[in-house]
Amino acid sequence: MLPFGFNMKALEKMLKKAGLKVYELEGVERVIIEGVDEKIILVEPKVLELELPGQAKAYQILNPKEVVKEKGVEEGQEVQEVSEDDVKVVVEQTGCSPEKAKQALIETKGDIAEAIVKLQEEGC
Incomplete structure (x- = not known):
């Protein structure tokens, strides 16, 4: 609208x-x-x-x-590189978009578990 x-x-x-x-x-x-x-x-x-x-x-x-x-x-x-495999894992576990998953991984310095928890807490 x-x-x-x-x-x-x-x-x-x-x-x-x-x-x-x-x-x-x-x-x-x-x-x-x-x-x-x-x-x-x-x-x-x-x-x-x-x-x-x-x-x-x-x-x-x-x-x-x-x-x-x-x-x-x-x-x-330092620029944090995030692997596509890590992004896929986060997307599968949270249902978030790949962009949000990648951003969460960057913010958590590549920590997959922390990224998943962060996104789940945000309601993604």
């Missing part, structure tokens, strides 16, 4: 009425926004490409199924 009482069709109609060409990008699995201190992963969002003739394109990201935030790596901090 969109804010201000708009539904998706009403939003697209309003944008088209404003002279924008609106295209839905099909098959988008993730949108990743990377900042200096944080990464935001939007899982399975609806993405609209907006084009005003003669102008730059803009993208509207709507209704992601899940939002995952990851803290950035501080200067001098």
Whole structure:
């Protein structure tokens, strides 16, 4: 549901009425926004490409199924590598998304049991 009482069709109609060409990008699995201190992963969002003739394109990201935030790596901090097998174990035990499982493993420095407990406590 969109804010201000708009539904998706009403939003697209309003944008088209404003002279924008609106295209839905099909098959988008993730949108990743990377900042200096944080990464935001939007899982399975609806993405609209907006084009005003003669102008730059803009993208509207709507209704992601899940939002995952990851803290950035501080200067001098070691990057924690997480194996796909460990991620699969955590996903199987918690039912969480692979992104959340990976983030929990990073936060627990690869400790599978601690990551599982952490996610279960968060209600994932």
